[in-house]
Amino acid sequence: MKWLAFAVLSLCACSAPARFVRGGLEIRTFAHDSTNVHLVMQDGNAFLFDSGYEKNAPQLEADVRAAGVDPAKLKAVIVSHGHADHAGGARYFHTRFGVPVVVGMGDEGMFTAGRNEKLCPTGLIANLRARKDQDATYTGSTSDVLVNGALDLKELTGIDAKATLLPGHTSGSLVVTVGDVVLVGDLLRGGIVGSSAETHFFMCDLEDNQRGVMKLLTELAPAAQLVFVGHFGPVTPEAVRAHFVR
Secondary structure: OHHHHHHHHHHHOOEEEEEEEEOOEEEEEEEEOOEEEEEEEEOOEEEEEOOOOHHHHHHHHHHHHHOOOOHHHOOOEEOOOOOHHHHOOHHHHHHHHOOOEEEEOOOHHHHHHOEOOOOOEOOHHHHHHHHHHHHOEOOOOOOOEEEOOEEEOHHHHOOOEEEEEOOOOOOOOEEEEEOOEEEOOOOOEEOOOOOOEEOOOEOOOHHHHHHHHHHHHHHHOOOOOEEEOOOOOOEOHHHHHHHHOO
16 A cells, blocks of 8 residues: 555656746746646746655756746746745755745745644655655755735736735745735645545544635635646645535
8 A cells, every 4th residue: 555655646746847828928837746846827927836755956946947938037936835845945046046035924934944744644655755855954054035914916027917825734824816826835635646626645633624725715815716736736616625625
């Protein structure tokens, strides 16, 4: 059973970039070590939502360039939360290209220390990899912008989007709404196979997570047509409701 779980994750660890285009909005998703990074582009402007593991930052730079974006012209790296697989590469883009880094209030400590807070496994796969994920670290840094509440991203990025603090997976988790899509980090995940929405591998308060998902669906992004997640996906709001609405 253990080898099978890791084999499935290994097959999904790296994949060809997915491309979403609607009107003037384009989102490219790059997956390395099963973690998604989303490049959001509109009207010649671009920002990254998440930055992957620190070790994968040079490959992410290559991904961004292959998508036609000069990394030095990125408007921001928006960190969905402070875990190593999502925040680790942010410092690379900041120090190498001067890209501003946006972090949610509550995750500043993790981002500065470069160390994950306690992870709570929610199933078999998470239990098998819990120690490895708990011990993952990255080079700590400081953010340029701290979000406490909500932040209109138009001035910073040139893109009509909004970052909102939605604690749950971590105390400083952020979601970003842009057009009729929403990017949610690890509020939930996609199915390893298929198109289902699932509870994330690590979640310390499942009831709070349920409330957070409902807030997303009813208040923050009630008109969203697609949900971009931190692992696998994307998923539809209908798939989210099928899993989370009791």
